[in-house]
Ligand SMILES: [Fe+2]
């Protein structure tokens with residue numbers, strides 16, 4: 001990679017606080033939901049630069065939908081950051097009719113993993129890299145566990161009822177039409193297989209080295225409680241991961257998908273939602289925590305007691 005001077009001003013003209021200082025040894029930075037299919041977001045991606053040649057970047061999914069876009073974006077980031085770690089979002093797993101790659105489900109995921117390997121970008125299929133810079137050592141574990149509709153809509157008792165309720169209200173994730181589970185019978189089955197495999201790997205990890213867990217979805221349901229449409233939560237994770245931040249020694253959890261950038265604490269563990277989101281969202285709320293989130297070294301103490309209370313809040317909509 002070629003180190004570049006930090007660009008302190010994003011395309012919106014705001015100063016990105018994460019680029020103000022670059023401690024020696026570098027920083028562990030994170031971002032998600034770049035959605036570069038939108039030209040204004042492409043400009044944001046092009047503005048992202050490390051503060052030093054030792055910075056790592058964790059990318060928690062939803063870079064884009066088209067294979068060509070995903071490759072362009074990850075190549076650009078890998079050219080700038082010494083290490084780039086990617087966990088897939090639902091958008092990368094879509095099979096849009098316009099994409100040159102028409103693979104579906106597991107085959108598309110494997111294709112993206114191979115694409116990353118060609119770029120030198122780390123994926124959930126690689127050994128967990130160890131950050132030994134400031135705040136370390138920690139092992140960075142990119143996860144791919146999808147969702148299984150267990151974050152059911154309020155007042156419903158079964159997955160079928162929950163999905164039916166969403167169809168009644170019209171708040172239905174585009175995954176239903178574009179994210180194919182092949183060869184699994186449904187997305188829930190794919191999720192359960194990924195959870196089992198991921199649990200096996202996390203259990204085999206040396207607990208003496210804390211983990212930074214990077215997943216597109218929050219590992220616990222609580223962050224979805226502020227969604228504007230609560231029935232959208234069924235596309236936002238799984239109850240099967242609810243205790244992972246406690247079962248496995250966890251320094252921090254990085255996630256996106258909700259497009260509600262904030263820091264919250266659950267059971268004393270820091271959860272960082274690192275989304276950029278859609279232009280209509282960031283035009284309204286700005287980038288309250290900067291474009292790139294500093295995960296380590298941890299830059300500040302929590303503003304509230306580390307027991308589930310949010311330091312900032314936001315609202316969500318139905319398209320993630
Ligand atoms: Fe997403």
Ligand SMILES: [Fe+2]
Pocket residue numbers: 033035062089257258259320
């Ligand atoms: Fe997203």
